[in-house]
Amino acid sequence: MKIVIACDSFKGCLTSKEVATCIEKGIYRQNPKHEVVSYVIGDGGEGTVAAFHHTCHGTLVGIDCVDAYMHKIKAAVTLIDDGQTAVIEVANIIGLSMRDRMNRAPLFTSSYGVGMVIKKVAALGCKKIIIGLGGSSTNDGGMGVLMALGARFYDENHQPLLSQALSLEKVRYLDIKRLNRFDGIELIAACDVKNHLLGENGATYMFGKQKGLFPNQIKKIERGMSNYRYQLMRYSNVDIDSFEGGGAAGGIGAVLIGLLNAKMKPGIELLLSYSDMEEKMKDCDLVITGEGQSDRQTKFGKVPAGVIEVANRLHKPTICISGALGLEYMDLYDLGFVGIYSIADRAMTFDQALSQASDKLEAATFGIINTIEYFKESHS
Structure with missing residues (x-):
């Protein structure tokens, strides 16, 4: 698969570049033959x-x-x-x-x-x-x-x-x-x-x-x-x-x-006007975006909303992998996401979540890509 990664930072935890690196590791761990194109993204805030x-x-x-x-x-x-x-x-x-x-x-x-x-x-x-x-x-x-x-x-x-x-x-x-x-x-x-x-x-x-x-x-x-x-x-x-x-x-x-x-x-709209991301998406199989917490505010100009707007124009399936999921995150499916995921896999303190974010993001990505590949192969 060719996968485009365009995630915001996980505020106070991982920069946008670090988030992309963790996701890349999870993808390559599932299959090193995947092609990955990553972008450092910011919406006007940190990063x-x-x-x-x-x-x-x-x-x-x-x-x-x-x-x-x-x-x-x-x-x-x-x-x-x-x-x-x-x-x-x-x-x-x-x-x-x-x-x-x-x-x-x-x-x-x-x-x-x-x-x-x-x-x-x-x-x-x-x-x-x-x-x-x-x-x-x-x-x-x-x-x-x-x-x-x-x-x-x-x-x-x-x-x-x-x-x-x-x-x-x-x-x-x-x-x-x-x-x-x-x-x-x-x-x-x-x-x-x-x-x-x-x-x-x-x-x-x-x-x-x-x-x-x-x-x-x-x-x-x-x-x-x-x-x-x-x-x-x-x-x-x-x-x-x-x-x-x-x-x-x-x-x-x-x-x-x-x-x-x-x-x-809008910060994300402004950044994307300088980016070649839309061109790189044209022949990709999957788009991955995310942020520290996805909730009801996400659709109002946050990074995932900006990214999926581009992906929708090109009819590319898009998933969102975030640190946490907050109030009314299910409404984000109305934007067109095929999957919205949190990397939190058990109850933990805020400090624990920060310290384990890199490993959990990589593991969550591996699991998601592994599931996608299984169904692709079983239906091919």
Whole structure:
């Protein structure tokens, strides 16, 4: 068989490339004569820079910046299109997985580092900047991004504010006259969500819990975000709650679209536009995709949904092998999958699942391919 592998990373566990390697091992273990074509994939979240770098044969550059806690770090950026386009990701600047769960402090995290990176890659002469928005640890409404680009925020006493979620309700005055809007540079926000900034499906209510906010904090921060939106509207005449995708990355999406004129595009769709994957699929027998957890969110622009859309056009059978299966995963069969599998073969702790993921992914793949080959031979 000729098999195409195009899987997202298993977040916090295996990179997209590592996932592909494990699946390849399982395939070759069943029969070393199989032909395998693998792709490094990202949907705007963790691994997006690596995916574009691998796909476009880019040049990696380390950019000095700060993380969500304002500690100095160096973030990887890839330059593609002969250096005319830069690809960055918030996940390797202010990413949720950059700090363990017990030590996260979402009330105090800032998106400032993302603004620093955008500003520095623009100074390299890039004409286009692709910004992957998935996997952030912040919920500051993009205040940090704006401050890194020249904006200033003040409280009722005209005292300067820090860029963090706790400051949102304190904003009363702002100065955006010196905001760098990157005239002549195309900004693209690569994102897999359509959530607006506010409301039950907005940045805080939908994603705040996974970033570590408690229920009582979520209500407080939502009130603060509403005030922040109102104050920005007073000074800019832009309602940052009016944009689909504005709730991405704790509100970074809203300010990128509303104040910096960025275009919002699905991350997987954007990556595939640079890839030859569709061409390689034309004569394949099977497509394998997957992600850390497949659930009801998968169909909204996640990697498996993007991959099977291509496979469906070519009438190629596609299976999904993921770390875990969550709520309403059965609905994904409606997308056209012929099989959806989890590598978890018994009850285990989260740490056990992470440590055993490589072996279990290889074993699960072997079993699936072995079953397919058996039925092929028995019906030939």
